[in-house]
Amino acid sequence: MITWCATWALLTTHTWWLPVAIVVVMVLLALSLKQPGQAVVGVSASSAALGVAALRMRQARASRIQPGFRGELSGRLLTAPKTVAEDLSFVQLETPGHPVAVPLLIRDVFAQPVPRGSMVQCQATVSGSQRPGVAQVIASCDSLHVTSPPKGVAAVAEGVRASFARVAQHTAGSTTGSLLQAMVLGDTSGQSPQMRQVYQHTGLSHLSAVSGANVAIVVGAVFFLAGLWRVSMRWRVVWAAVALVGFVLIVGFEPSVLRATISGVLALVGVVAATRQEAIHGLAVAVIVLVIVDSEMAVSYGFALSVAATVGIVALHPLLLKPVARAGVPGPIARAVAVAVGADVATAPLVASMAGQIPVVSVVANLVVAVAVAPITVVGMAAAVCAPVPVVGDVVAGLLLTVIAPCAWWIQRTATALAGLAHPTLPVGDDLGGILIAALMGAWLVALISVGAWRRLGVLVSVGVLYATGVFGVVGLGVDVQPVLENPRVVVVDTVAEAEAIELNEGAGLGGHVDAVVVRHCRQVSKPRPLQRVDGVPVVCPGWRVHVDGTQSFTGGQ
Structure with a gap:
């Protein structure tokens, strides 16, 4: 934690006072708890990570x-182009002479896929970014x-990905096939931005990011098959290590993959040494190694989500499993509930x-689709x-894909159905207040489950169901969130006063119905403004924050 936080502070502020203060505070805390060894390890690891960064x-x-x-920008693609908007793609480019990958936006959508590992060049313009980093x-x-196309190991890995994508699209169709590509190989290039948003709104986007669960399933499957052949334990470890290396080379070096891989390697070393290590210790070593090897990991949301989910499962699973099991829930379902709640609370x-x-x-x-995940990972990898x-x-x-296509279809249909509810997400804000609200909600959920307050928990779940399904909106107890409009008709004006005064009726010469009024110059005022006119037509001030009470306010130029 010391190493990660200190590196994050350095890359966020580009100054030394905050990372040094974090290290000093953490060391003093370790010494006050009579843990001098932790203090020494923390200082050593933090010094290495900060020095490299x-x-x-x-x-x-x-x-x-x-x-x-x-001018000309050339290098090797670390990621395949991903469509992020209409006529806009995104890649990470490894460029000679630059210490980290360069994020590159391309105003084009590729008719033919460009494989990861290809050597490319372009005439680029470089701008400053507010994103923390090296x-x-x-x-x-x-x-x-x-x-030039990929070469060596990259060419072999790309051949596997391309062959799998071709068969998946032919066997399962475009939507389900792209989900299979994402779940098995972490290849999201075939998913549309709309489908990625569906998975994000339902908390299933982690299925499209190969992570610790995939590594555990692959290694477990190898151990199981080796056991059927009565292979010795040491050779089982060798087989598992080879499978793990091959798996990483094929799916790529995503943050969650690397974190899970190092944890998996430590677990295999523990098997060979006949020792049992705490899962949290293996995670800590993985975090330290990765932050030193790649400083950008410290400010990566993908890495943070992966670590947080793992910590949540490890720390909260024992706390949640017993009370859920005591309530009469069958063992497999109780374990699935404990894992889902632990990961969700930690990442919220x-x-x-x-x-x-x-x-x-x-x-x-996650509970509904849990049964379909393991078959897709094992059979899909085969x-x-x-x-x-x-x-x-x-x-x-x-x-093989015909066998697991129904599992992928089930996940896709579940995500689509739940995302189609009136309110699949709860707006809390992206500031400190929103973060605290999410943490507090998670803490209350864990507390209610752990003490067995099933009646209060039932009320909480019922409220969540009523909110998600839109019943609150029907009875007037919630904010009526309008659906996203396809090709909306808008009128653009200069000031809020014009937005409120302009005539929008059929005879105003605007050609018919108007969906919204967009204000070009919203004055910087502290008083929140309403989201709609008196006739119900929305008034949009671009860059302003929208509040759940039906108002919008200036946010300092965001």
Whole structure:
């Protein structure tokens, strides 16, 4: 924790006083608890991480990639292009002479997929970025030119991904096939922004990010198969290690994958040494190693969510499992509830800081789809291995994917159905207040379950169900959130006064119905403004914060 927090502070503020203060406070706390060993380890690991991060920041300042740069940008793609909006794609580019990957926005949607590991070049413009990191820059270009395809191990991995994607799309269709690609290989390039939003609103987006669960399932499957062949324990570990390395090479070096991989390696070492380590210790070592190897991990939301979910499961699972089991819930379901609630409670504050809202249906969604996850991971991985094999690969992989296609369909339909509820998410804000609200709600949920207050918990769950299904809106007890409009008709005016005074009736010469009035220049005032006119037409002030009480206010230029 010391190492992570100190590195985060350095990359966020680009000053030394805050990271040094964090290290000093944490060391004093460890010494007050009579843990001198923890203090020594904390200082050593933090010094290494801060030193490496400072060196990378110095290299970034010396790099030619600075705000205002215009010219040729070339390098290797670390991620496949992902569509983030209409005619806009995003990649991470590894560029010679720059210590970290450069985020690159491309004003183009690729008709043909560009594989990860390709060498590319473009005429780019570099701008400053507010995102914390080693180098606070972002590049943009109109088009991307591939100069050479992936080579070596990257070419083999891309062959597996491309073969699997082809078979998945042919066997399961576009939507379900893209979900299979995401769940098995972490390839979200086939998912539309709309479907990614559906999974985010229902708390299922983690299924599209290969993580510790996938690693555990793959390693567990290898141990199981090796046991059937009566292989010795040491050779089982070797088989599992080989499978783990191959798995990482195929799915890529995402933060959650690397965190789970290091934890998995430590677990395998423990098996060989015939020792049993605490899961939280393995996680701590993984965090320290990754923050030193890649300083950007300290400010990565994906890494933070992965670590938080793991901590939540490890810390809260024992606390939640016993009271749920005592209530008469069958063992497998009780364990699934404890895991889902633990991960959801731990990640809710981070989700609130990212999106300003938390998914109300997350626990229910994860429980409903839990039974379908393991078959997709195990059978899907077997299909991915078979897909590149000449002649018979497509047939065998197609048969395997036919078996698990109903599981993927079930997950996709569950997410779509729950996202279609009136209020699948609860707006709490992305500021400190919203983060505290999310944390407090999670704490109350854990407290009610742990003390067995089932009546109060039942009331809380009922309130959540009524909110999600929109019953509150029907009886007038909640904010009536309007659905997203397809191709809305808007009128743009200069001031709020014009928005309130303009005639919007059929005879006003505007060509018919108007969905909203957009104000070009919203004056910076502290008093909140209403979201709609007296006739019910919404008034939109771009960049203002929308509150759950039906008003909007200036937010300091956001």
